[in-house]
Amino acid sequence: MEHISEKRFPCNANDYRLYEEVGEGVSATVYRALCIPLNEIVAIKALDLEKCNNDFDGIRREVQTMILIDHPNVLRAHCSFTADHSLWVVMPYMAGGSCLHIMKSAFPEGFEEPVIATLLRETLKALVYLHAHGHIHRDVKAGNILIDSNGAVKLADFGVSACMFDTGDRQRSRNTFVGTPCWMAPEVMHQLHGYDFKADIWSFGITALELAHGHAPFSRYPPMKVLLMTLQNAPPGLDYERDRRFSKSFRELVAACLVKDPKKRPTSEKLLKHHFFKQARSYDYLAHAILDDLPPLGERFRILKAQEADLLVQNNALYGDQEHLSQQEYIRGISAWNFNLDDIKSQAALIQDYDLPTAEDLNGSRKLRDEYDDVGITAEGLSPERANDSNAAPSQEDGFNDLHDLENSLASFPIKPLQALKGCFDIGEDDEGATSPNWKGTSVLDIEQQFLTKTSLDQTTGKNEGENSGRSSSLPHHVVPEHKKFLSGSLIPDNAFSPKKVIGEGDRDSLQPKIPERNYSGPMLYRQRRDTNSLPSAEDTSGAVIQRKGRFKVTSAELSPKGPMNNLFSPVSGGPVSPRTPNFTAASLLPSLQCVLQQNTMQREEIIRLIKYVEETSGKACCLAVIHILLLNLSFHRFVDFVFLCLIYIGKLAESAEASNNDLLQITPASTRERELHSQMILFQQRIGSLVEELQRQKLKNAQNNTSVQKICPGDAVTSRADSQ
Numbered sequence: 001m002e003h004i005s006e007k008r009f010p011c012n013a014n015d016y017r018l019y020e021e022v023g024e025g026v027s028a029t030v031y032r033a034l035c036i037p038l039n040e041i042v043a044i045k046a047l048d049l050e051k052c053n054n055d056f057d058g059i060r061r062e063v064q065t066m067i068l069i070d071h072p073n074v075l076r077a078h079c080s081f082t083a084d085h086s087l088w089v090v091m092p093y094m095a096g097g098s099c100l101h102i103m104k105s106a107f108p109e110g111f112e113e114p115v116i117a118t119l120l121r122e123t124l125k126a127l128v129y130l131h132a133h134g135h136i137h138r139d140v141k142a143g144n145i146l147i148d149s150n151g152a153v154k155l156a157d158f159g160v161s162a163c164m165f166d167t168g169d170r171q172r173s174r175n176t177f178v179g180t181p182c183w184m185a186p187e188v189m190h191q192l193h194g195y196d197f198k199a200d201i202w203s204f205g206i207t208a209l210e211l212a213h214g215h216a217p218f219s220r221y222p223p224m225k226v227l228l229m230t231l232q233n234a235p236p237g238l239d240y241e242r243d244r245r246f247s248k249s250f251r252e253l254v255a256a257c258l259v260k261d262p263k264k265r266p267t268s269e270k271l272l273k274h275h276f277f278k279q280a281r282s283y284d285y286l287a288h289a290i291l292d293d294l295p296p297l298g299e300r301f302r303i304l305k306a307q308e309a310d311l312l313v314q315n316n317a318l319y320g321d322q323e324h325l326s327q328q329e330y331i332r333g334i335s336a337w338n339f340n341l342d343d344i345k346s347q348a349a350l351i352q353d354y355d356l357p358t359a360e361d362l363n364g365s366r367k368l369r370d371e372y373d374d375v376g377i378t379a380e381g382l383s384p385e386r387a388n389d390s391n392a393a394p395s396q397e398d399g400f401n402d403l404h405d406l407e408n409s410l411a412s413f414p415i416k417p418l419q420a421l422k423g424c425f426d427i428g429e430d431d432e433g434a435t436s437p438n439w440k441g442t443s444v445l446d447i448e449q450q451f452l453t454k455t456s457l458d459q460t461t462g463k464n465e466g467e468n469s470g471r472s473s474s475l476p477h478h479v480v481p482e483h484k485k486f487l488s489g490s491l492i493p494d495n496a497f498s499p500k501k502v503i504g505e506g507d508r509d510s511l512q513p514k515i516p517e518r519n520y521s522g523p524m525l526y527r528q529r530r531d532t533n534s535l536p537s538a539e540d541t542s543g544a545v546i547q548r549k550g551r552f553k554v555t556s557a558e559l560s561p562k563g564p565m566n567n568l569f570s571p572v573s574g575g576p577v578s579p580r581t582p583n584f585t586a587a588s589l590l591p592s593l594q595c596v597l598q599q600n601t602m603q604r605e606e607i608i609r610l611i612k613y614v615e616e617t618s619g620k621a622c623c624l625a626v627i628h629i630l631l632l633n634l635s636f637h638r639f640v641d642f643v644f645l646c647l648i649y650i651g652k653l654a655e656s657a658e659a660s661n662n663d664l665l666q667i668t669p670a671s672t673r674e675r676e677l678h679s680q681m682i683l684f685q686q687r688i689g690s691l692v693e694e695l696q697r698q699k700l701k702n703a704q705n706n707t708s709v710q711k712i713c714p715g716d717a718v719t720s721r722a723d724s725q
């Protein structure tokens, strides 16, 4: 590949002497150099072929364009040739460097309007020429506007330029995704209907703002966000209040260029006739206005590069791997065109809603006005209040997040920006399905969230991004990864209650689920209710609390058999006392035993009184009948008392018998029944005698057993022996 201009620049690397580096791009380094045979200072752009991803067609197109074009405002290549792994493009040396570098070095807040008008007029002349010859530059920006030492202005860099004659059918629109995000026209971003030379007019309008402010709108944001803001926000522009130093004609020129509908943008030729350019001046004026007192280009570039290195170090310390963000590339003068969608998508994963400090920020010279512009508010798009309030930082509601205003603000835009996003970023069907089919509704939030709300940091410093980040953090409700359903059906995490919490009886009771009341029939109903729901206090119960089982209490009353005759009386309250009361001590039993004896004595006296009464009135047989009745009605545990009474009575009978000697036998029963009862009484007497004898035998037997047990136990024997010794 070898091309020679009319001047016959040599195509051999040995004929050139490289001096200092004066510029750096994505894939190229630009050197000031000396063409030795011609003794002429040139610029050599060394394109690293390995970094060009084998895009030889692109390189060929750029070089062809640079050689074939012939216009005083378009940078032309002298020749090109390969050297080692690089392609060298020899071109005129523009000693003033790019407008971007000039601003970075001496005009961080932008140029004065006559300078801007002059620069833009010359640039526009280049565009008129290129468009007339079927070229779309596609990368118009301050970094590609070069200035010669005499103030001449040339549009450079055709790395992404497109020739509309490439296919031979005068194709006037393209369908490739190239350019630099901040300067990229919306129709270039969405890729749905292609674009034409009007895309350069949009970039021209962005460049006008760049020259006015020192930076392009959205330049501090990563590419993905720039794309979204460009598509969703109202077009950027000059603000009435903040940009008072600029003329109305300048605002109108910018507004004319930055219309989202490319059809409504003027052509470059028409734009060149805009009255704004009446204030444009000569090359000499330009040279004096912006190049005087500037150090040589190489030195400026070295200083800028050192600043960039410092910034990278600081940003790396602050934000880690975020050094690829566009602001840094912007400072470096790298346009980052030729980026591809994969790169953007990977950057989207790194998007943070904070601002990286710029060189100006670090120097404390950043103006709020710049931030104002960065959110993309046109002067025309501002409310009167906002336009007059110079201190009011714009919020994202100015179009970025307000979905309803969004479509309205883009009324002139031919394609819905959200669909454009869909086309741009290969949102798959699944992604689409995951969002609402209504683009005006949730889907924009989904996309926004997908690309922008990966923000986990809110490190804004009171700038408009603070609002944005806050808004971004408000994720749509259906994208709440932390809120997962519990399969158990409970929305409360299983560990909502501390598993290590010691649950006391009361706590456990309170945590117990309420047991539905069972419908017990019969007498159990009342008792069950008392047990489960209306358990009275110990003071309310008819008996003392014997045992607790959870929230259930067993009382003596519930353990005692029913019926007044079955109850013993409490010596204190007179209430029933359970005979099965466990763990009673002897001291506690003593009052009860005394009570029992007293009670028995009273009953015994009562029985004796009754027997005497019967005896006096109905004879001994009737008395025995009373005893029999008493026997049948007494419970078993009163049997001892009864036997005791019977013994007393029988003893009296015996005394009576002994006293009367055969009187009993001689008693003549009054009736047959009386005789039967008499015989039964004798039988009872005999049985009682037998029982007494049996009882005595058992006592004796037990005494003997105890004696034998003591003899068998060896421990006791040993112990007793030891004790005795």
Ligand SMILES: Nc1ncnc2c1ncn2[C@@H]1O[C@H](COP(=O)(O)OP(=O)(O)OP(=O)(O)O)[C@@H](O)[C@H]1O
Binding pocket: 022, 023, 024, 025, 026, 027, 028, 029, 030, 043, 045, 075, 091, 092, 093, 094, 095, 097, 098, 101, 143, 144, 146, 156, 157, 159, 333, 334, 335, 336, 337
């Ligand atoms: N002829 C020239 N004379 C002086 N400086 C130049 C010249 N050409 C380029 N430069 C400087 O070198 C920088 C990078 O050049 P260029 O833009 O062509 O490289 P690139 O790889 O295409 O970068 P980018 O991606 O920014 O377009 C320019 O911004 C400019 O400052």
